[in-house]
Amino acid sequence: MSNNPQDLKYTKEHEWARGDAKLVVVGVTQHAQEALGDVVYVELPKVGATITAGQPFGVIESTKAVSELFAPLTGKVVKINSTLSDSPQTVNQDPYGAGWLIELEPSDGKQLDTLLTAAAYEQLIKDAGK
Amino acid sequence: MARQTPLYEAHKKLGARMVDFAGWDMPVQYTGVIAEHEAVRTAAGLFDVSHMGEVEFRGPGALETVNALITNDLARISDGQAIYAGLLNDQGTFVDDVVAYRFSPERILICVNSSNTDKDFAWMKERAKGVQPVNRSAEFAQLAIQGPKAAGIVQRLTQTDLTPIGTYRFTEGAVAGVPCIISRTGYTGEDGFELYCPWNEAEKLFNALMQEGQADGLKPAGLGARDSLRTEMKYALYGNDIDDAHTPLEAGLGWITKLDKAEFIGKDVLVKQKAEGLKRKLVGFELTETGVPRHGYAILKDGAPVGVVTSGTMGPSVKKAIGIGYVPTELSAEGSTFQIDIRGRAVGARVVKTPFYKKA
Numbered sequence: 214m215s216n217n218p219q220d221l222k223y224t225k226e227h228e229w230a231r232g233d234a235k236l237v238v239v240g241v242t243q244h245a246q247e248a249l250g251d252v253v254y255v256e257l258p259k260v261g262a263t264i265t266a267g268q269p270f271g272v273i274e275s276t277k278a279v280s281e282l283f284a285p286l287t288g289k290v291v292k293i294n295s296t297l298s299d300s301p302q303t304v305n306q307d308p309y310g311a312g313w314l315i316e317l318e319p320s321d322g323k324q325l326d327t328l329l330t331a332a333a334y335e336q337l338i339k340d341a342g343k
Numbered sequence: 344m345a346r347q348t349p350l351y352e353a354h355k356k357l358g359a360r361m362v363d364f365a366g367w368d369m370p371v372q373y374t375g376v377i378a379e380h381e382a383v384r385t386a387a388g389l390f391d392v393s394h395m396g397e398v399e400f401r402g403p404g405a406l407e408t409v410n411a412l413i414t415n416d417l418a419r420i421s422d423g424q425a426i427y428a429g430l431l432n433d434q435g436t437f438v439d440d441v442v443a444y445r446f447s448p449e450r451i452l453i454c455v456n457s458s459n460t461d462k463d464f465a466w467m468k469e470r471a472k473g474v475q476p477v478n479r480s481a482e483f484a485q486l487a488i489q490g491p492k493a494a495g496i497v498q499r500l501t502q503t504d505l506t507p508i509g510t511y512r513f514t515e516g517a518v519a520g521v522p523c524i525i526s527r528t529g530y531t532g533e534d535g536f537e538l539y540c541p542w543n544e545a546e547k548l549f550n551a552l553m554q555e556g557q558a559d560g561l562k563p564a565g566l567g568a569r570d571s572l573r574t575e576m577k578y579a580l581y582g583n584d585i586d587d588a589h590t591p592l593e594a595g596l597g598w599i600t601k602l603d604k605a606e607f608i609g610k611d612v613l614v615k616q617k618a619e620g621l622k623r624k625l626v627g628f629e630l631t632e633t634g635v636p637r638h639g640y641a642i643l644k645d646g647a648p649v650g651v652v653t654s655g656t657m658g659p660s661v662k663k664a665i666g667i668g669y670v671p672t673e674l675s676a677e678g679s680t681f682q683i684d685i686r687g688r689a690v691g692a693r694v695v696k697t698p699f700y701k702k703a
Binding site: 248251253254256272274275276277279298302307 | 347360371372375570571618633634635637656657659663664684
């Protein structure tokens with residue numbers, strides 16, 4: 214479980230966030246994609262939508278299950294990964310790269326600091342597995 | 344504590360993800376649902392379905408006894424053949440769907456759904472006139488090997504010539520030295536066998552099949568792939584598509600319902616329903632917009648709920664979002680359109696021919 218990039222921030226709901234006070238990219242973690250299984254559909258918000266930290270902003274569906282995506286930060290969606298509509302499996306193949314979900318402008322640049330570090334996130338997974 | 348099949352340790356060793364299924368700890372996937380699904384369509388997959396139940400009727404009059412319990416007709420098949428049938432209640436709705444094996448007129452074995460084993464056995468016991476059923480579920484493990492390469496793999500492990508064993512035929516013989524009922528049946532739409540063997544020899548059979556099939560691309564396959572494969576064929580799953588609220592006529596299973604047979608439980612209701620005409624039918628549909636239909640979603644027409652989705656998935660082989668559901672008869676013809684309520688969004692859908700998947 215040490216394959217989570219050290220420079221990212223994480224949520225308890227298994228999303229990651231990468232960026233700075235101005236622009237943040239959001240995706241789901243390696244652990245999340247493994248737990249989900251084959252991703253077959255991703256429903257993302259529209260560009261321009263405002264999403265709220267801790268609230269659902271979209272849906273990710275695997276062959277068997279429907280799961281909500283939770284916003285790591287509050288902000289405005291400025292870009293969505295539109296390639297996922299044709300190839301949702303990219304989330305499985307490259308969760309920290311080509312499988313990103315949305316880009317957003319945080320309402321408050323300090324929010325990123327409140328998220329989990331890679332080490333804290335790994336501890337969380339380890340504890341959940343006990 | 345969920346029950347375990349004799350292959351529990353084997354599944355763990357293969358890295359399976361286990362889930363509780365009808366009180367059994369079963370593998371839902373090993374490497375991934377889509378890869379396992381593809382293996383079954385293009386090579387072969389091996390499923391542990393030891394959780395299924397088996398009920399036997401043995402003695403003079405066994406055939407007549409079972410025939411009065413199920414919708415299909417054992418008198419129309421020969422020894423060594425099996426039939427798919429409904430086990431109904433007095434309302435003509437499903438207690439279960441079953442496969443009945445005719446060894447002889449004096450020996451019929453019925454394979455039932457795991458979740459229904461106790462209920463089915465109690466029902467058969469209560470209503471059997473003549474021969475009494477025996478619940479042999481604890482004696483039999485069951486492995487399903489399915490896919491275009493399945494028959495070749497099994498043939499290399501048995502002296503029994505499998506060529507004459509056509510679809511829905513079976514025989515008894517040793518596979519990898521394990522005594523089996525070798526049945527050319529399945530739940531995937533592919534050629535293959537279901538092998539019933541003694542509980543404590545299942546691991547030996549499983550390992551032998553896995554080893555023999557390695558070069559053919561045989562993969563262990565879980566309940567996830569089993570579900571997507573059967574959905575692409577529009578094969579009914581008890582508890583999803585059929586249940587005690589629906590009759591076989593509504594479910595499109597008139598072909599297993601022999602209304603000209605002397606008697607079976609529920610027949611009167613079905614004769615009447617057929618004469619009056621069906622109000623709703625189980626159809627297959629595909630989405631015409633993005634989304635995935637799921638069990639329990641409402642089917643809408645002009646904004647009003649008119650039916651319900653009973654099964655749905657993104658079909659790995661058909662590469663489309665497909666679903667099964669009950670709709671009013673006037674919306675059941677191929678090409679009819681309606682909407683699926685997906686989390687508040689009305690998503691377009693169209694009735695299509697089934698099975699969804701057809702061999703190229």
